Amino acid sequence: MILDELVAATRKNLQERQAQVPLAVLQAQLATLPPRPHFTLNAQASDQPIKVIAEIKQASPSKGQIVDPATFDYQQIARDYTAAHVDMISVLTEEDYFKGSLAILSAVAQTTQLPILRKDFTIDPYMLYEAKVAGASAILLIVAILTDAQLKDFLALAHELDLAALVEAHDADEIQRAITAGATMIGVNNRNLKDFSVDFNNTQRLRASIPTDIAVISESGIQTRTDVAQLEAAGINAILVGETFMRATDKPAMIAKLRGQYPRG
Numbered sequence: 001m002i003l004d005e006l007v008a009a010t011r012k013n014l015q016e017r018q019a020q021v022p023l024a025v026l027q028a029q030l031a032t033l034p035p036r037p038h039f040t041l042n043a044q045a046s047d048q049p050i051k052v053i054a055e056i057k058q059a060s061p062s063k064g065q066i067v068d069p070a071t072f073d074y075q076q077i078a079r080d081y082t083a084a085h086v087d088m089i090s091v092l093t094e095e096d097y098f099k100g101s102l103a104i105l106s107a108v109a110q111t112t113q114l115p116i117l118r119k120d121f122t123i124d125p126y127m128l129y130e131a132k133v134a135g136a137s138a139i140l141l142i143v144a145i146l147t148d149a150q151l152k153d154f155l156a157l158a159h160e161l162d163l164a165a166l167v168e169a170h171d172a173d174e175i176q177r178a179i180t181a182g183a184t185m186i187g188v189n190n191r192n193l194k195d196f197s198v199d200f201n202n203t204q205r206l207r208a209s210i211p212t213d214i215a216v217i218s219e220s221g222i223q224t225r226t227d228v229a230q231l232e233a234a235g236i237n238a239i240l241v242g243e244t245f246m247r248a249t250d251k252p253a254m255i256a257k258l259r260g261q262y263p264r265g
């Protein structure tokens with residue numbers, strides 16, 4: 001299964017970073033970090049247009065290379081997303097399959113004061129400290145790769161570090177585990193990681209099993225205004241969009257389009 005490979009690659013790269021930079025070194029930096037915004041989503045507010053989390057990723061296991069590495073200007077993308085007033089920027093930091101890095105996240109943090117989500121396969125508390133030091137305001141916790149105890153511990157540490165936690169679930173069982181662990185933001189992935197198929201009906205079905213005081217983010221495969229209108233009608237609080245924005249030459253116009261606003265000009 002692809003998820004097992006992703007976790008194995010993450011573990012290997014993590015061990016190398018831990019050997020280079022001991023946790024104590026990261027912890028010592030916490031006291032001197034420049035201020036970053038706090039990220040929160042109000043689950044009760046049915047925002048129109050829907051909140052937007054815009055992703056920066058140059059490659060993925062399902063799509064391969066999405067943008068030409070020669071033209072992958074992540075700081076310009078961050079400026080475009082900032083100009084479009086998205087609610088958060090998601091930055092892939094997984095190195096082997098998504099060709100991301102913490103260095104990209106740090107550079108994006110230098111470029112924008114918008115909150116940044118570190119998009120990675122979080123498997124160790126060390127990664128939360130790394131995220132914080134690099135300038136992230138939020139981290140991703142994927143239920144499928146964590147035990148209940150890890151979920152609880154990582155949520156507590158995120159809270160301590162003032163990092164918001166987006167808890168990702170794919171089915172009713174994982175949603176229940178996310179709720180039990182105390183998640184306040186649940187991301188429902190429309191993409192099935194077993195066969196990469198995308199199904200919005202899944203999100204809409206699962207919405208009903210999430211209490212209304214928990215914010216729900218719909219993730220993956222969102223391409224058109226029709227998709228977004230469907231998710232808005234289902235009471236979803238935010239969308240997380242990667243590929244559609246990465247492929248758009250005029251990113252602010254594409255963001256306006258998905259929000260149901262007329263493109264400028």
Ligand SMILES: O=P(O)(O)OC[C@@H](O)[C@@H](O)c1c[nH]c2ccccc12
Pocket residue numbers: 055057119120121168189219220221222240241242243244
């Ligand atoms: O590019 P898309 O189809 O708009 O998807 C974005 C995001 O949902 C996807 O990158 C993602 C969802 N969950 C993840 C977990 C790890 C890495 C990546 C992801």
